[in-house]
Amino acid sequence: MTHTVGLIGCPVAHSRSPQMHNAAFAALGLDWRYVLLPTAPDQIASVLQRLRGGELRGVNVTIPHKQAVLPFLDELDSTAVSIGAINTIVVNGDRLMGYNTDVIGFYRALCEVNASVSERSCAVLGAGGSARAVLSVLLTLGACVSVYARDVVKARLALEYEGSIRAWDELKRIDPDTALVVNTTPVGMSPQIDASPWPDNLPLPTQTLAFDLIYNPPRTRWMMQAEQSGARSINGLSMLLHQGAEAFKLWTGCDAPIDVMRVALEVDH
Ligand code: NAP
DSSP, rough: OOOOEEEESSSOOTEEEEEEEEHHHHHHOOOOEEEEEEEEEGHHHHHHHHHTTOOOEEEEEEOOTTTTTGGGSSSSHHHHHHHHHEEEEEEEEEEEEEEHHHHHHHHHHHTTOOOOOTSSEEEEEEOOOHHHHHHHHHHHHHEEEEEEEHHHHHHHHHHHHOOOEEEGGGGGGOOOOOOOOOOOOOOTTTTTTTOOOOTTTTTOOTEEEEEOOOEEEEEEEOHHHHHHTTTTETTTTHHHHHHHHHHHHHHHHSSOHHHHHHHHHTTOO
């Protein structure tokens, strides 16, 4: 019997996870498939019931459900507990286990570009599920992090972060020595490709690496703004790869064929 895993979120049409995972299953000769499962907030309970019923072996969880699914799970791994958001569910017997592989995904993506953030100023745009993973990695690496959110009070409660949380218009006063700015908002994601979270006519600090978690489109409007300011930019494709590789191992028990997955992501991109 073919084992099915998939992606729950709203929207999910932009996702490249099916190409990546289905290439990996084929390369290892596994009778598994990865499907998109568009899920509105009021459908979470019924989709998770399909996991308990054995129809699905696991799922990835994306925007906006990374925190909303928590009450439906039986157990969280230690990283997921400390982050307070998950992106991967594994069915283990009749139990649903939650994991956060965005943490390792973001960390490995940063390592790939040799980003050095220790004792440097870094900025995180947005305060949702993936911001928690990004913030945790940056603080572990010794960065001085400012989070920019459209609702500062809500962000402080959600992130449980004692450090600097600023309103969006405070970006005008961003530290010019900022080493890294990470966009964790969905602003600029396909199909809204003309949108950017960054104010018009505000240059990014020139020494910054602009890291957009968005990977579709591969070059977002914000990345273009960064390049026009003389800054470097990368998209979220390598984070997607590494978080996906970790989820693959959790579901199948097999080491993920990273090179196959990377090629699958880069095709048509
Ligand atoms: P989420 O939990 O819904 O969080 C989104 C955050 O963005 C929230 O803080 C939200 O603010 C903020 N936001 C939304 N629209 C905004 C706007 N117009 N202006 C300012 N802030 C805005 O979503 P998520 O799961 O963290 O995902 C966010 C993005 O990261 C998505 O594009 C997702 O595809 C991407 N992502 C990529 C990877 C990867 O592997 N590359 C991994 C994870 C996520 P409010 O709280 O005020 O609504």
